[in-house]
Amino acid sequence: MARNPIILLIGLTLASVHLAEAQQPGRIFRIGFLDPSTASGMAVLVDAFRQELSKLGWVEGKNIALEYRFGEGKANEHFKELAAELVQIKVDVIVARGTIGALTAKEATSTIPIVMLGVGDPVEAGLIKSLAQPSGNITGLISLSPELITKRVELLKEVVPRLALMGVLIIGGRGSVGTERQIKELEPAAQFLRVKLVYLEAKGEPKSLENAFETAKRQRVDAFTPISRPFAFAERKPIVELAAKHRLPAIYSTREYVDEGGLMSYGTDARDQYSRAAYFVDKILKGTKPADLPVEQPTKFEFIINLRAAKQIGLTIPPNVLARADKVIK
Numbered sequence: 001m002a003r004n005p006i007i008l009l010i011g012l013t014l015a016s017v018h019l020a021e022a023q024q025p026g027r028i029f030r031i032g033f034l035d036p037s038t039a040s041g042m043a044v045l046v047d048a049f050r051q052e053l054s055k056l057g058w059v060e061g062k063n064i065a066l067e068y069r070f071g072e073g074k075a076n077e078h079f080k081e082l083a084a085e086l087v088q089i090k091v092d093v094i095v096a097r098g099t100i101g102a103l104t105a106k107e108a109t110s111t112i113p114i115v116m117l118g119v120g121d122p123v124e125a126g127l128i129k130s131l132a133q134p135s136g137n138i139t140g141l142i143s144l145s146p147e148l149i150t151k152r153v154e155l156l157k158e159v160v161p162r163l164a165l166m167g168v169l170i171i172g173g174r175g176s177v178g179t180e181r182q183i184k185e186l187e188p189a190a191q192f193l194r195v196k197l198v199y200l201e202a203k204g205e206p207k208s209l210e211n212a213f214e215t216a217k218r219q220r221v222d223a224f225t226p227i228s229r230p231f232a233f234a235e236r237k238p239i240v241e242l243a244a245k246h247r248l249p250a251i252y253s254t255r256e257y258v259d260e261g262g263l264m265s266y267g268t269d270a271r272d273q274y275s276r277a278a279y280f281v282d283k284i285l286k287g288t289k290p291a292d293l294p295v296e297q298p299t300k301f302e303f304i305i306n307l308r309a310a311k312q313i314g315l316t317i318p319p320n321v322l323a324r325a326d327k328v329i330k
Contacts, residue, residue, distance in 0.1 A: 029064050029285050032086035032094040032112075034101050036071035036079055036172075041234025042097075044256060048271040049095070052278035058285070067091055073172065073203065073231055076100075083108035093284050095277055096140075098230040099125050099178040106138060113290045115280040116140035117273060118230065120178045122295065131295040139290040140280055141273050144298055145228040145253060148267050149182050150189040152225055152251045155266055155303070157193050158321050160223045160249050166190065167216045167224030167248075169200045169239070171209075172231035182227050200224065206238060213242045221248065228253035228267070236260050247313040255304050258329065263309045268298035302326045 033049075035042055050066070058064045067089065069082035083104045086094055093113045096105040102116040106127060116122060119142050128134035131142070157163050168186065170179060190197050198219050202212040216224060226232040226239060233256065240262040243250045252258065253267040276296060283293055306329040310317050322328060 027063065028061075029058075029093075030089065030091040031064055031066050031281060032089075032091035033066060033068045034083055034086060034094055034105055035069070035097040035230060036073070036100050036104075037097075037230040037234035038072050039068065039070045041236070042070070042230075045270055045274045049274040049278050052275040053281065056278060056282045058278075058282065064285075073205075073234070076104075079104055080107070087112060093281055095281065099127075100176055101230070102127050102138065102140075103177075110137060112137065113284045114138045114140070115277050115284070115290075116142075116295075117277055118143045118145075118228075118270075120145045120181050124181070125177045128295060131297070133291070134293070134295050135291050137290050139293040139295055141276055141296045141298070143228070143268060143273070145178065145182055145267070147185065148253070148301075149186050149225070149228070152253070152266050153186065153189045153193060153195065155264065155321065156223050156225065156249065156251045157195065159251075159264065159315070159317055163193075163195055163222045165198060165219065165221050166195050167198050167200045167219075167221040169202065169212060169224055169226040169232065170229075171202050171226065171235060172229055173201060173203075174199075176229075179227050179229060209235065209238055209242060213246050213248070216248065217246055223249040223251075225251050226253070233270075236262070244309065244312055249313060249315055255302060255327075258304045258306050258309075261309055262306060263313070263315070264303075264305050266303045267301065269300040269302055272300045273298065305329065 060066060067086060069086055071079040087109045094105050095115045096102045097117045099119050102119050105114045114137055116138060117140055122128045122142060123130060127138050198221055200212040200216055202208040236257045237260045240257055240260045250263050252262050252265040254270045255265050258265045280293060303325050304327045305317055305325045308329060
């Protein structure tokens with residue numbers, strides 16, 4: 001069937017308008033960055049995002065402006081206000097971190113494009129219809145955190161053969177879709193390995209974290225892992241320091257914990273994900289609709305071991321585990 005020339009002309013005209021808008025000199029596009037955790041805790045990942053944008057030709061002050069809104073771990077109502085601010089100032093795209101970030105952004109707008117990051121299952125959370133065809137105004141990257149937590153427990157059991165009681169550190173409280181999904185994956189894995197779980201809940205503040213580790217000490221927890229959440233990532237330095245203080249072996253979701261002195265990490269490359277987020281932003285600013293950009297799954301996974309941290313707590317890493325590591329810090 002021949003195409004209607006009028007419809008074709010309209011389509012070409014609209015495409016030209018989008019391209020012209022993206023290329024018009026002097027225009028500064030506004031990118032909103034919505035994150036429930038802290039600015040200081042996220043600096044290393046935000047920097048990876050900014051660097052990749054620069055490689056793609058987007059320079060702050062020249063053709064883009066970044067509008068940061070960090071929840072700082074405060075109440076949900078405050079976070080919703082931050083999302084509303086981004087909508088009010090009419091940003092051109094919102095980069096939203098975590099399930100809570102993406103859901104809050106979606107609630108705030110159905111028209112501004114949203115690039116999500118670190119979401120475990122966006123379909124289950126009601127953010128998109130499918131990975132291949134997200135529909136609506138949301139696309140981005142998923143984290144696979146729930147599926148990877150099983151592997152972390154297995155690795156921890158290999159490194160700590162006596163592991164019978166494992167702490168599960170939850171920062172920011174239970175109840176979120178992402179947290180409950182990770183727990184759902186974790187519990188049968190622990191049961192299979194004959195490991196009992198102790199849930200250690202804390203707020204993102206020093207005293208609350210210290211209390212959680214004191215609870216772990218009282219209950220004689222053998223090792224622990226934090227639930228992968230923006231709140232935990234932002235507090236990775238005090239978490240790692242308290243683990244060393246209490247001589248507790250731990251495995252984390254990303255290498256940034258190990259960079260702070262943590263024992264081990266297994267998971268996706270967080271910096272790579274933030275770099276890829278820049279690719280989505282680039283496409284959207286040049287006129288591509290979020291619905292036409294399939295959601296990406298992580299392709300880079302890494303297992304890192306810190307032998308200095310192991311020595312500090314008197315732990316010997318088995319040779320067969322060391323052989324499987326992508327990187328060993330000596």
